[in-house]
Amino acid sequence: MINPIHSLAQFYLPPKGSTFADVTDPLFDAILWISIVSFVAIVVVMCWFAIIYRRRPGYKPLPSPSHSTLLELIWTIGPTLILVWIFFQGASGYSTLRTPDQDAELIEVTASQFNWKFTYPNGDFGDTLHLSVNQPVRLQLVSEDVIHSFYVPEFRAKMDVMPGRRHSMWFKPTLVGEFKLFCTEYCGDGHSKMVKNVIVHPEPWDEMMRKYVRWKDAENHPVANGARLYNVYCSGCHSFDGSAKTGPSFKGLASSTNREFVSGSPLTFGGADSDEWKNYVSESIKRPDARIVKGYANQMPSFEGKLSEEQLGYIMQFLKAVDGGTYSEPPKPEKTQ
Numbered sequence: 001m002i003n004p005i006h007s008l009a010q011f012y013l014p015p016k017g018s019t020f021a022d023v024t025d026p027l028f029d030a031i032l033w034i035s036i037v038s039f040v041a042i043v044v045v046m047c048w049f050a051i052i053y054r055r056r057p058g059y060k061p062l063p064s065p066s067h068s069t070l071l072e073l074i075w076t077i078g079p080t081l082i083l084v085w086i087f088f089q090g091a092s093g094y095s096t097l098r099t100p101d102q103d104a105e106l107i108e109v110t111a112s113q114f115n116w117k118f119t120y121p122n123g124d125f126g127d128t129l130h131l132s133v134n135q136p137v138r139l140q141l142v143s144e145d146v147i148h149s150f151y152v153p154e155f156r157a158k159m160d161v162m163p164g165r166r167h168s169m170w171f172k173p174t175l176v177g178e179f180k181l182f183c184t185e186y187c188g189d190g191h192s193k194m195v196k197n198v199i200v201h202p203e204p205w206d207e208m209m210r211k212y213v214r215w216k217d218a219e220n221h222p223v224a225n226g227a228r229l230y231n232v233y234c235s236g237c238h239s240f241d242g243s244a245k246t247g248p249s250f251k252g253l254a255s256s257t258n259r260e261f262v263s264g265s266p267l268t269f270g271g272a273d274s275d276e277w278k279n280y281v282s283e284s285i286k287r288p289d290a291r292i293v294k295g296y297a298n299q300m301p302s303f304e305g306k307l308s309e310e311q312l313g314y315i316m317q318f319l320k321a322v323d324g325g326t327y328s329e330p331p332k333p334e335k336t337q
């Protein structure tokens, strides 16, 4: 059953997850209440006038007054004061939102169609934003392709990310828990899937980093490394459960023996251990426009120079494991302990 209070809470602002909520929410409430009070006052007076001044038999309109200095002063000065107050509230809030805390930790954020990548101070990266409660963070955001926008509703923190520019934002999470990061700038057909997890851990920053952000490729299984690369770079466009996104699903790719393309002759290969298969996958990743899979458009960015040969190898291992049906979820890149 739907709890009406709960759904009302969902309808209204989400829980306050960062210090920004105390900056933005009171102003939001104030503007909302100013609007409600003015709306009600205007509509009540309008209805009242409509009734008392309605046309009646034998009614002769009085000459309308052309000017009332008192009324004009009231309706000019009143709203002006309110707007000036809103401006100063907004300006002071904006400067708080734009001035990072001195103790903020830096995390680099890379947005691309349709993924988010977070790079931590220790060089580790992943597709989950790990934070520590009450530890301010500064995000440095870049986009690899089109305009995206970073938004975590609980944090009241939002920033557009324009290609070719560096953006900076900060916030201080105050609520432990798991939240969702949304892209709030339409960026292509996978835009609505551009959602990632934000986890605010109770541990202090150093401990949090040690526990959750300490990933070394060499220490991990190649499939897990491949899964992490998939999460960060490919999951926005490729599923592994058979459903098509912007690109074809990876299900069945490793065991397939042929591929058809929009133009040119089809390819046949002898499974994932054949050189033809490896060359095809490697070409698909480095020069996606060389052959376009039938039924899809030329929408994949090239990863030439972005992924090392070693990383390509991890991805291929992952593709094979996914196809073997050995697991339904890619292993999470986080490490506990």
Ligand SMILES: [Cu+2]
Residues within 6 Å of the ligand: 112, 114, 147, 148, 149, 183, 184, 185, 186, 187, 191, 194
């Ligand atoms: Cu986006």
